[in-house]
Amino acid sequence: MAHAPNELEELIAHEKKLVAIEYQNEAWAEGVSEGIEPEILAEAAFTTALTELIGNAGEECALALLEKMREQIVSGALLKCRVLQ
Template sequence: MTTVRTTTPSHDPLPEREQKMAALSYLNEAWAEARLDGIDDDCMAQACLFAALAELVTTYGETATATYAEGLSARIRNGEFTVDIARQ
């Protein structure tokens, strides 16, 4: 799937990696705020997955999104979504 380019206030397109990092930062902030409001992490995860898949279906269609989702199990097993954070 291709990423839709967004622009900065100066209308220069952000590189794809920077867009993804900025998007993740926004999601992390929203997640932290939801936690403060007492929303369970599992509920947030399920809602985020639903919203993400719904957006992909809207953008790319059901077939392309299903094909993309089929590849997620291998990526999960390969540790692509494992975050190593030292917990204190």
């Protein structure tokens, strides 16, 4: 089954995101097992991610990501157990 170039790029980006989430979940679990509170882990993760993103892509890109994440929080898209009505 052949994929269009755009479709293939989207599939690759999706796979990379899944792998990145797996790495983050492993780091999170390790931090929790070491007794680090979730709020501290979250702040450290945000700080690291935003520092790297600003350095690589600029402030506008970081601000756009923050807005996207805010929208996902407000919509409930990031809740582990969502109730769909």
